[in-house]
Amino acid sequence: MPCQLPADCLNEIFEYLEEDKPTLYSCLLVNRFWCKISIRILWRDIWDRIAHHYEMGEVSIILGTLVACLPNESKELLFRNEIFIPTSTSNPPLFNYPAFCKVLSIDVICRLIYKYFDQNNLQNKEYLVVNEVIKMFVNQNSSLKRLTYYWTCDIDPNDISFTCLSEAKVCLTDLSELNCTSSLPAEFFYQLSQICHNLQSFTIDIEEEASNDCSVSFVTLFLNLQEIKFLFLGGTKFEGFEKLQYVTFPKLQILNISYQVPKPEYVMKFLENNGKNLKEFYIGENNGALTLSITKFCPNLKKLFILFNNDELDILKAIFNSCQYLESIFFWCGKRFLGENEVLETVAEYSPKNFCELKIYNDTVTELLPEELESFFISWESRTPKKSLNLVIVKDLYDSLEVNEENMEIIKKYKNLALNLTAEFHEEIVTFLKILRRR
Known part of the structure; x- marks a missing residue:
């Protein structure tokens, strides 16, 4: 048996x-x-897979599945409003799928429904379906972990009011991650501030036309945040950061300020208040004073991305000297930034003993000579204590990094000799690099 x-x-x-x-x-x-x-x-996090399926047939199947899971009162509401979305079967679903979700993506739901209504020549009633579907997820979940909410289509966010539901106070209480845009209504931020007391990670896209003060005021209510990520879109200078610079987040470990940045002095003051606990810091700025402030305020960093101008080699050495726990650093080389050879020489000689990952991005043809690359590997091998190095050469899909064939042979040689080296050539879309290049 x-x-x-x-x-x-x-x-x-x-x-x-x-x-x-x-x-x-x-x-x-x-x-x-x-x-x-x-x-x-x-179904724990179904949204990433759904987000890539916007062919009409797939949209109908996915939306039909969600509608089949709706409670009878929601189906009756849609029927009274002459909204008819066919399901694959008249029988109840085998499982209560929404109850399995730990992630809720409002923007994916909105895009699915908007796509369906647009293709079927239905207008002005999308918000009814959106609200019923979202209400179903809120009612069926006792503990959502991540909420994603970007305004990506013509469904007015003022017509979406799920945070007013009494059940939202239950399912959002343990929310640990929030990803959203600053253009959402102020009421949305206020309501979440009354519910989500365990938020740890917050990513917000700051849009030029948005009311930034509302977003900043919301952030300051969550002093237990461990990760904050700001995406400054539209080339805007985020003046709302002026208020945030004085706030202390005692548990903050990751700070990511991509694309356009606030005034450097605001960030420096923020680092003075919060830098000691930071483990990771990413910022798309090449300001000497800001870069140097890392040596004063961020002694416990393990990962770093910041732009070094071609005359700031001494600042890089100072960072290596001050940040003795640093394990990984991401460089942008070429043009007005540090060259590849001086980066390699400095890493080999000055990087801390725990350093183990070097990422290099170069949007021009590499000028690194094979003998320079080999010299770096020899220097790395002679370090004490010996530590494996993960060498990552990053290239995006728009301007592929030109890799010298002789350099490739050098890398293969040292990999084959098993000198504790791994070399990876990634095709990554590094969006913020693309935007920085246009500045």
């Missing part, structure tokens, strides 16, 4: 397959027992 693994044991095994979606999908077809366990994991 066949022996079946207990649900807890099988669930633990399937957890390891969370990133291996094809294998996890195949588990759905084994039997109902396996299907029940794997479907919970697949």
